[in-house]
Structures are given as structure tokens and as C-alpha cells.
Amino acid sequence: MSEVIVITSGKGGVGKTTTTANLGVGLAIRGKKVALIDTDTGLRNLDLLLGLERRIVYTLVDVVQKRVGYGQALVRHKKYTDLFLLPTSQVADKTAIDPQEMLTIVQAMRNEFDYILIDCPAGIEQGFQTAVIGADWAIVVTMPEIAAVRDADKIIGKLQSENKNIKLVVNRIRPQMVKDGTMLDMTSIDDILSVDCIGQIPDDEKVVDSANRGIPVVEWKNSAAGSAYRDVVSRVLGEDVPFKPFETEGFFTRLKHVFGH
Amino acid sequence: MLEALKKIFGGSSAKSSDLAHQRLKFVLLNDRTNISPEIMENIKNDIIQVISKYMEINQNAMEVSLENDSDSVALVASIPVSSVKQKNRRR
Numbered sequence: 001m002s003e004v005i006v007i008t009s010g011k012g013g014v015g016k017t018t019t020t021a022n023l024g025v026g027l028a029i030r031g032k033k034v035a036l037i038d039t040d041t042g043l044r045n046l047d048l049l050l051g052l053e054r055r056i057v058y059t060l061v062d063v064v065q066k067r068v069g070y071g072q073a074l075v076r077h078k079k080y081t082d083l084f085l086l087p088t089s090q091v092a093d094k095t096a097i098d099p100q101e102m103l104t105i106v107q108a109m110r111n112e113f114d115y116i117l118i119d120c121p122a123g124i125e126q127g128f129q130t131a132v133i134g135a136d137w138a139i140v141v142t143m144p145e146i147a148a149v150r151d152a153d154k155i156i157g158k159l160q161s162e163n164k165n166i167k168l169v170v171n172r173i174r175p176q177m178v179k180d181g182t183m184l185d186m187t188s189i190d191d192i193l194s195v196d197c198i199g200q201i202p203d204d205e206k207v208v209d210s211a212n213r214g215i216p217v218v219e220w221k222n223s224a225a226g227s228a229y230r231d232v233v234s235r236v237l238g239e240d241v242p243f244k245p246f247e248t249e250g251f252f253t254r255l256k257h258v259f260g261h
Numbered sequence: 262m263l264e265a266l267k268k269i270f271g272g273s274s275a276k277s278s279d280l281a282h283q284r285l286k287f288v289l290l291n292d293r294t295n296i297s298p299e300i301m302e303n304i305k306n307d308i309i310q311v312i313s314k315y316m317e318i319n320q321n322a323m324e325v326s327l328e329n330d331s332d333s334v335a336l337v338a339s340i341p342v343s344s345v346k347q348k349n350r351r352r
């Protein structure tokens with residue numbers, strides 16, 4: 001029986017799609033059969049992050065409108081053959097997929113996959129309802145920024161009222177800023193949101209580089225974000241992995257930054 | 262020494278991360294208790310039902326609201342009483 005997880009946030013641009021792609025690839029690397037569903041209709045990106053944009057034929061909207069079954073819309077990853085993407089339409093809008101229709105599709109897909117990850121659009125409108133309805137539990141992604149944490153709290157309230165279990169991923173942490181006291185730290189975020197945290201992802205230039213290439217950082221050995229995402233994968237699989245402290249810049253590196261440029 | 266240097270270079274002494282923490286605490290207290298007018302109306306009607314068993318109240322002048330001070334939220338009701346019902350009077 002599969003586990004269906006929605007990746008959501010409230011505020012836009014905090015790393016939902018990045019997290020979905022990395023968790024998906026990470027679970028596939030660990031031998032799970034995984035389907036990723038993009039519900040950001042009209043603004044799809046998951047295909048790009050996975051390098052699958054040129055292989056899309058049918059979309060979720062075609063499935064909803066019964067032109068094809070979901071199996072025909074699934075795009076299989078070349079390298080990870082147990083990883084599939086169910087893309088959405090780039091031309092339709094969020095009203096094209098009704099929550100009940102989404103629920104039916106997700107229920108039908110459950111038999112076939114170990115994990116189904118749903119990439120949610122930003123906001124709390126219909127797109128959110130559609131993304132959330134079929135999920136067993138939710139990952140709320142936020143950033144250590146005042147507005148992102150506030151919006152996360154709103155989403156957490158909404159998910160709790162729908163009785164969804166919630167785990168937190170804090171993305172784009174800048175260890176040096178946290179150390180300097182210019183960025184919210186995990187203790188403050190825990191105090192405010194009181195949700196079990198399964199990921200602390202540092203801000204990492206390699207995430208941008210990896211998006212350019214369509215290869216998620218989770219498989220990059222030399223990426224700090226990639227390593228943090230591998231730990232998220234382990235925690236989703238139920239393993240008890242401690243949080244590793246981040247490297248901050250040493251005194252000389254900082255001097256270099258101050259005087260270097 | 263370090264503090265003095267910080268002042269010279271214009272860094273403020275309060276860490277902005279602490280400031281963000283405090284501000285979030287306050288704003289979420291508001292956000293979380295910001296319940297819809299519809300629910301507020303339901304609460305008001307329920308209060309009227311309960312109180313009316315014991316006294317006659319002026320429903321039109323009744324006010325129910327949520328009020329915040331720095332670290333707590335209170336449900337404040339102002340309920341003008343017209344008369345206390347006979348059977349509930351102290352003898």
C-alpha cells in the first residue's frame with residue numbers, strides 16, 4: 001500500500017518543487033517505486049527540475065477529462081526507471097482539476113506505487129485543495145524568513161483542520177547568518193510552529209546549477225543541500241537520522257569575503 | 262570591546278533574528294485567533310441562549326470580540342442586563 005505525501009508551503013518560491021524532485025529521486029535511488037504529480041497547473045516546473053520537459057505527451061488535465069488513463073500520461077525517468085512524473089498542463093488553469101477528480105486519480109494510482117508525491121502550487125485557493133485532498137500526510141516547506149514562517153503557520157492550521165499529519169522542511173538556511181543572529185534559527189522556528197522537523201536544507205548554489213541541468217542535487221555527492229536532502233529521504237523512510245551541524249565560514253574565509261571583492 | 266566596535270560600525274545591539282521571533286509570536290497570536298464573522302455570530306447567539314436562561318439581556322447592545330494585549334488573547338463580552346428573572350433572585 002502506498003503513502004501519498006503532499007508538499008506544500010503557503011508562500012511561493014520557498015522550495016516545494018525542489019523538495020518534491022529531490023525527495024522523489026532520493027526515494028527512487030533507495031529502491032522505491034515513486035510517482036510525482038505536478039498540480040501547479042499553468043505554472044508547471046517539476047518536469048524541468050527532473051529533466052523530463054521534452055518527453056511530456058499527455059497531462060493530468062487529459063486524465064481528468066478522460067482523454068487518456070493516468071498510465072498514458074506518466075513519464076518514466078530514463079535513469080531511475082522506477083520514477084514517474086504525472087505532469088500537469090501548462091495552458092490550462094487551476095480550475096481544470098476539481099479536488100474530487102484528483103482524489104479519484106490518486107486512489108487509482110495507490111496500488112501501483114510505494115510513494116506518490118504531490119507538488120502543490122503556492123496559495124490557499126482551489127489548487128491547494130486539489131493537491132491536498134488525496135494525501136495521507138503533508139510536508140510543509142518554509143524558509144527562515146518572517147513572512148514564510150507566518151504563511152507556513154496558516155497552511156499548518158488548514159492542514160490540521162483536515163486532520164493531516166504534518167512534517168516540516170526548512171529550506172535555504174544560511175548558517176553564517178544564523179550564527180550572526182541575522183536569520184531565524186531552528187529553535188525559534190520550532191517554538192513558533194511546533195511541527196516535527198524532517199529537513200534542514202542549507203542555501204546552496206548547486207541547487208540552481210542542478211535545476212539548469214535537470215538533475216536534482218540529492219544525487220550530487222559534493223552538495224550540502226544534496227546531503228541534507230538524502231537525510232530527508234531517510235527520515236521519510238522511517239530512519240532516525242540526527243541533524244548534522246552546518247559548516248560556517250571560518251575566520252579567514254570571512255576575511256577573504258570582506259577584502260576579496 | 263566587541264559591543265563598542267559594533268556600535269561604531271553601526272550594528273544595532275538587538276539581534277534581528279530575536280526581533281523576528283518576537284514579531285512572529287505576536288502576529289501569529291492574531292492570525293490564529295482571527296476567526297470568521299460567521300463563527301463570531303454563532304458564539305454570540307450561543308451566549309445569548311445560555312445567559313437568557315437566567316436574566317433578560319439587551320441583545321442589540323451586546324458586544325463580543327477578541328482582544329489582544331502583548332502576549333495573550335481574551336474573548337471579551339459586554340452584555341447589558343435588563344432584568345434578572347424572578348426565580349433566580351436571591352431572597
Ligand SMILES: Nc1ncnc2c1ncn2[C@@H]1O[C@H](COP(=O)(O)OP(=O)(O)OP(=O)(O)O)[C@@H](O)[C@H]1O
Pocket residue numbers: 009011012013014015016017018019040045120121122171172173201202203204205207208211225
Ligand atoms: N536550498 C536552496 N538553495 C538555493 N536555492 C534554492 C534552494 N531551494 C530552492 N532554491 C531556489 O529557489 C527558487 C524557488 O524554488 P522552487 O521552485 O522549488 O520553489 P516553489 O516553492 O516550488 O515555488 P512556487 O511557489 O513558485 O511553486 C528556485 O529558483 C530554486 O532554484
Ligand SMILES: [Mg+2]
Pocket residue numbers: 016017018040045119120121
Ligand atoms: Mg513550485
